[in-house]
Amino acid sequence: MKRDDCVALDRSDPFKAHRGRFEIPEGMIYLDGNSLGVLPKGVAERVAETVAKEWGQSLITSWNAHGWFKMPLAVGDKIAALVGAPKSSVVAGDTISVNLFKLLAAALKMRPKRRVILSDTGNFPSDLYVAQGLRDLLGNGYQLRTVAPEDVAGAIDESVAVAMITEVDYRTARRHDMKALTALAHAKGAPIIWDLAHSAGALAIDLDGANADFAVGCTYKYLNGGPGAPAFLYVRPDLQDKALPGLTGWWGHARPFDFDPMLELAPGIVRMQCGTQPMLSMAALDAALDVWADVGMREVTKKAHALCSLFIELAEARCGKFGVKAAGPRNMAERGSHVSLHCPEGYAVMQALIANKVIGDFRAPDMIRFGFTPLYTSFADVWDAADVLARILETQSWNRPEFLARKAVT
Numbered sequence: 001m002k003r004d005d006c007v008a009l010d011r012s013d014p015f016k017a018h019r020g021r022f023e024i025p026e027g028m029i030y031l032d033g034n035s036l037g038v039l040p041k042g043v044a045e046r047v048a049e050t051v052a053k054e055w056g057q058s059l060i061t062s063w064n065a066h067g068w069f070k071m072p073l074a075v076g077d078k079i080a081a082l083v084g085a086p087k088s089s090v091v092a093g094d095t096i097s098v099n100l101f102k103l104l105a106a107a108l109k110m111r112p113k114r115r116v117i118l119s120d121t122g123n124f125p126s127d128l129y130v131a132q133g134l135r136d137l138l139g140n141g142y143q144l145r146t147v148a149p150e151d152v153a154g155a156i157d158e159s160v161a162v163a164m165i166t167e168v169d170y171r172t173a174r175r176h177d178m179k180a181l182t183a184l185a186h187a188k189g190a191p192i193i194w195d196l197a198h199s200a201g202a203l204a205i206d207l208d209g210a211n212a213d214f215a216v217g218c219t220y221k222y223l224n225g226g227p228g229a230p231a232f233l234y235v236r237p238d239l240q241d242k243a244l245p246g247l248t249g250w251w252g253h254a255r256p257f258d259f260d261p262m263l264e265l266a267p268g269i270v271r272m273q274c275g276t277q278p279m280l281s282m283a284a285l286d287a288a289l290d291v292w293a294d295v296g297m298r299e300v301t302k303k304a305h306a307l308c309s310l311f312i313e314l315a316e317a318r319c320g321k322f323g324v325k326a327a328g329p330r331n332m333a334e335r336g337s338h339v340s341l342h343c344p345e346g347y348a349v350m351q352a353l354i355a356n357k358v359i360g361d362f363r364a365p366d367m368i369r370f371g372f373t374p375l376y377t378s379f380a381d382v383w384d385a386a387d388v389l390a391r392i393l394e395t396q397s398w399n400r401p402e403f404l405a406r407k408a409v410t
């Protein structure tokens with residue numbers, strides 16, 4: 001594929017108008033929207049207004065007058081529309097790690113005779129850390145069992161109290177089959193928690209159609225909610241009034257302003273809330289979600305996969321001789337929206353890419369990772385990124401002390 005062909009693809013891109021709705025720094029090819037999405041236009045103004053008018057002038061009355069108290073639910077409904085969930089089944093707030101704790105605890109309570117939390121070795125470490133912390137807190141024979149991602153289906157048996165599965169692997173982009181695995185888990189009597197960190201906003205997801213029990217996801221990645229933006233949590237409607245969250249606070253109480261010393265969980269998704277949420281971040285997220293109003297998620301998936309396959313093709317054709325090889329499946333139906341390349345000296349190569357304004361990241365042990373965000377990544381971006389990578393490898397310009405020295409965040 002030539003660069004001109006990529007420019008032609010951009011001309012017929014259904015999202016070509018969306019790119020203008022984001023702040024993308026001049027001259028930068030940003031391929032890290034799977035780690036921190038770019039700033040959507042309008043968000044800065046909304047946050048400034050929330051600070052100056054709502055906090056500054058309306059003060060405490062804003063909890064009612066400006067809808068602060070219900071905003072996690074309103075934002076949750078916007079997210080629900082993007083992940084195939086019905087209204088009132090998603091709430092925004094806390095972090096993925098915290099929300100996983102709540103849901104793992106709820107799921108374990110639903111299967112009191114079982115002791116196994118099942119996950120896979122490709123899962124994001126924080127998810128596994130939360131499970132280990134809860135296991136140690138509970139004692140009593142609870143265990144975390146991790147198997148290779150391709151062995152998950154075979155490992156679901158009647159000892160499994162809950163399966164905790166991340167749909168798209170943060171390194172390899174391997175995608176689990178949500179519908180099939182959920183059905184398998186249910187056949188063995190186990191609920192399943194899906195982590196959508198690398199799928200929400202990148203792929204069409206159908207929580208309802210898959211009959212998923214629980215889910216969590218991130219909003220600072222493909223949903224562009226900003227650094228540390230509130231995460232989200234989904235509970236299938238028929239489970240909501242039975243689910244006992246492991247973290248119970250006043251925001252999950254049926255009548256928080258009765259200040260009753262006795263806990264009485266609210267009905268519905270509300271009970272999954274714990275304490276006061278960060279309203280400046282919530283306002284930023286609420287405004288950031290507006291760009292999705294007229295977006296079809298099937299088109300998003302289609303473009304995501306077109307970008308990924310183009311990048312794999314170009315990177316391997318031009319850089320294969322330097323030992324570069326794409327990780328993960330070749331079949332796009334089994335992938336998310338990012339590509340990791342195994343690359344010798346990958347850390348230094350990524351630092352050289354960043355110095356050349358191609359922004360991706362590095363994931364140990366040897367992967368350089370590129371996220372393709374369908375609303376604002378162009379086909380020409382993909383071509384240019386592969387071109388810069390090839391030139392860095394050809395000239396060995398990565399081989400400099402400042403690129404070889406490791407920073408704290410990779």
Ligand SMILES: *Cc1c(COP(=O)(O)O)cnc(C)c1O
Pocket residue numbers: 095096097098123124126127166170195197198218231
């Ligand atoms: C990014 C990511 C997280 C982040 O968790 P936080 O608690 O929100 O920081 C968790 N799980 C997966 C799979 C991720 O990719």
